[in-house]
Amino acid sequence: MVALAFQGVMQYSPARDQAGCLSGASARVSLHNVFEGNILQLFLLFVVIPLVELFLLIRVGSIIGALNTVGIVVITAAIGAYYARSEGMSVVYRMQQLTARGELPTTELIDALMIFGGGALLLAPGCV
Template sequence: MFKILFLLFIVVPLLELYVLIEVGSAIGALPTILLTIATAALGGLMMKYQGIQVVQQAQLSLAKGEHPQQQVMEGMLIFIGGVALLLPGLVTDFIGLLLLLPPVRVYLAKRWLARAMRQPSASSHYVHAEWTVRDEESGRIEYHQVSRRRSDANSEQSGRIIEGEVLDDKKN
């Protein structure tokens, strides 16, 4: 965590300052400022249209009964790109614009999702069950719910075998 904070608060601003000074000395101060403003404005427009497109794709996925994981990840990357564009500087503008390009964003979202699928989640160590039982005499329906931490979360057979028995007391 320290490395990430160090990069964000020390290295990135110094890099931004260096790039702004170099670009400013090459093309002048006013063109550098206008370039920074233009990239932010272009990025804002791209963010708006890319965001609308991703929301529409997510709605289509939901209509098909699919989970919109890819679209959620892309939406998060659009948001990160938008935040990067709000920060003053050409390096963060470049990173923000990269995150708004659909091929780059799709690639990063797929890699992030693939990585997340390989890592076991914290919720995989819990078992959750719910069921209803109807009392034949009174007609009352009882709802039961149980959530427990699995004690054998590291075993190979964990979560693979479910033993049970269904009893039917109805008389034919």
């Protein structure tokens, strides 16, 4: 079955009842169809967006100057790091309070994950 998956097509032949109707879930699963949308999204994420970022950084740099553009990127990263750290510490404090009371900090864990993701995006240079 693994060999078929690497060839690109897996087939499943379900049992049929007396009327010829399928008695279970059946499909001809094509890995190409399953991953087609994901590959396009990954292509946009890792190729198109960085190219747009680079283009905009060059445009902004040609308008306001290279030093000013680098300064804006560095200041944005510093502000993002500060806010991510302060919000992260707030979430850690709330998690400690809930844990001390014997409660599970489920919402706070999601908040921490979102703050981490937002901080990573703020630290990444770019205009988009």
